[in-house]
Amino acid sequence: EYCDASTKSCENEIETADSKKLIFYDVNPPEGFNLRRDVYMRFAIMISEAQKRGKSNWELVLPPWYNLYHWKTDRRTQTPWSQFFDLKALQSFAPVVEMHEVFSRSKKKTLEIDTLYVLENFEDAFENGVFEEKWEVLGECSYDGQFWGYKNITAKEVLCVKFQGKNSKLWELVSLHPHNTKIMFAHGEIPLHDTYGTKTYWDCRKSMKFNSNLVKIAKKYISKYLNCDSDQCKTYLSVHWRRQDFARSRGNDVPSITGTVKQIHKALKKLPNTKKVFIATDASMSELNNLEKELSSLGYEIHFFLPSSKMIEEFGDGGIAIIDQIICSHAVHFIGTHESTFTFRIQEEREILGFDSSTTFNRLCPDTGRCERMSKWTIVN
């Protein structure tokens, strides 16, 4: 039961059928797109599970994509989730609503959050040697976030809370203020998955279908350049080649360009009928050209998705990233980058598409030293 720590307030919780209550969250600014997708799942599962238990009038507000550190285009506009995902599909799993919808429902031009909980970690997660789920309200404090760039959002009360535990434990904080209708959690990345890897987890993951325009563009590309019109393509191998900060500071995890070529060559030798390689990457053009040159000299045909500036303007860096992910997800064999959430999301997509996991959980290894195997997070249907 959710409210074990404060049963009294739970019993008093006011739920009127016609009044929707809203849960908002934001995420630590430096976190990237693909970790944020995982944080969404934790909240969506929290709300959907509560709905099953009769807490039916809570909705989750989808935090607009704003000012993402890695994205160069459109940083200062609030991008709705529908630009990247199929909203109806998300709503088939959990009651979620876009921020612009929250504004358009209300007659007011401003939005006031009743209580904003600023979550922070306990200094020692394993106090006395045990990991215990717990929270502690520290008192009023100030919010150092940006409300997704909206100047017209404020909070009546801001409380700092040390928090350690699963998302569902946040209901205990919610129940401290039974009359509140708008509650926000800052640092939504701190609470943990309730049901990592379970059927519920995968049901939620499956509901994260991409925006159909992005799917269309990716499929057209696959058909035209990679000669495949089915979901599982035998015609190409795909690689997520994470560079930038990974290449600069994770030399023990990622290979050099020549090391990358060697590993792709080795994988392709096992696929005698496959000569095409699709590379998804955040590498610079010069790195990519070098990789292409080396692979071409071995007789392979290299492809990467080069969006026009109009396309970048229309879909943003996030949209282009998704197109790369879709193309990677349909390949006969996939090789990803160690500990990249961008890679993890492709692997999940391939699990959903039904690929054998041996074609999916492969990684690029460093040129020298240990190369740990990737954990296999296989689908539960």
Ligand SMILES: C[C@@H]1O[C@H](OP(=O)(O)OP(=O)(O)OC[C@H]2O[C@@H](n3cnc4c(=O)[nH]c(N)nc43)[C@H](O)[C@@H]2O)[C@@H](O)[C@H](O)[C@@H]1O
């Ligand atoms: C270690 C952590 O790794 C995290 O990155 P990691 O999990 O790879 O995954 P993301 O956080 O999604 O990657 C950051 C961004 O880099 C771009 N990007 C990376 N790979 C590709 C690609 O193959 N194609 C395209 N189009 N874009 C790519 C994309 O904009 C993505 O949102 C970082 O966000 C954290 O800041 C931290 O550095």
